[in-house]
Amino acid sequence: MSVRRLAEKQPESFEFTPQNKAWLEKQIAKYPDGRQASAVVPALWQAQKQNDYWLPRAAIEKVADTLGMPHIRVLEIATFYTMFNLEPVGKFYVQLCGTTPCMLRGSDDIIKVLERKVGPQRQVRVDGLFSWAEVECLGACCNAPMVQINDDYYEDLTPENFEKLLDDLAAGRSVKTGSQTGRSGSEPEGVLTSLTSLYGEGSK
Numbered sequence: 046m047s048v049r050r051l052a053e054k055q056p057e058s059f060e061f062t063p064q065n066k067a068w069l070e071k072q073i074a075k076y077p078d079g080r081q082a083s084a085v086v087p088a089l090w091q092a093q094k095q096n097d098y099w100l101p102r103a104a105i106e107k108v109a110d111t112l113g114m115p116h117i118r119v120l121e122i123a124t125f126y127t128m129f130n131l132e133p134v135g136k137f138y139v140q141l142c143g144t145t146p147c148m149l150r151g152s153d154d155i156i157k158v159l160e161r162k163v164g165p166q167r168q169v170r171v172d173g174l175f176s177w178a179e180v181e182c183l184g185a186c187c188n189a190p191m192v193q194i195n196d197d198y199y200e201d202l203t204p205e206n207f208e209k210l211l212d213d214l215a216a217g218r219s220v221k222t223g224s225q226t227g228r229s230g231s232e233p234e235g236v237l238t239s240l241t242s243l244y245g246e247g248s249k
């Protein structure tokens with residue numbers, strides 16, 4: 046379980062950009078009068094995206110003021126959900142799944158690559174490009190081990206293909222999301238062993 050604390054170093058203020066303000070007004074308008082608090086999660090998410098993928102206290106309070114909510118209620122939400130980062134992250138923020146299926150398929154070896162190339166978890170690399178954290182299951186267990194980097198999943202990782210992925214991202218080269226071993230979705234790695242005919246054996 047990760048520690049959920051606000052960053053020690055905080056900016057003085059936070060304002061939504063005009064575009065994000067307009068976007069947020071549209072989200073709020075989806076809800077009946079008096080229910081604008083229902084937009085709190087998308088509002089926090091947009092604030093995080095605007096602020097290089099982390100939420101300072103000023104952004105949390107801005108969301109609360111915009112939605113007419115007590116600051117503490119929005120603080121509770123921001124500190125509860127691990128999708129909200131409470132401290133600065135790298136340009137490429139790697140969330141590594143260390144839950145059982147990923148662990149059994151080699152996530153410890155992926156951690157070693159991260160420690161060697163990025164450093165300790167929850168610290169931004171000196172060039173600002175990377176930071177990483179271990180998280181719980183991200184729901185792609187069939188393609189374990191896997192990581193999420195910003196909004197995308199990278200699956201079927203090995204130390205070799207993961208190291209190359211980090212190098213490609215750092216160099217600004219285009220990378221492929223999803224399976225890194227070329228399989229389609231979460232189909233079997235070898236030949237199909239089930240659902241090999243439309244109706245199954247014995248059907249007419």
Ligand code: FES
Pocket residue numbers: 142143144145146147148181182183184185186189190191
């Ligand atoms: S255990 Fe890693 S994605 Fe589910």
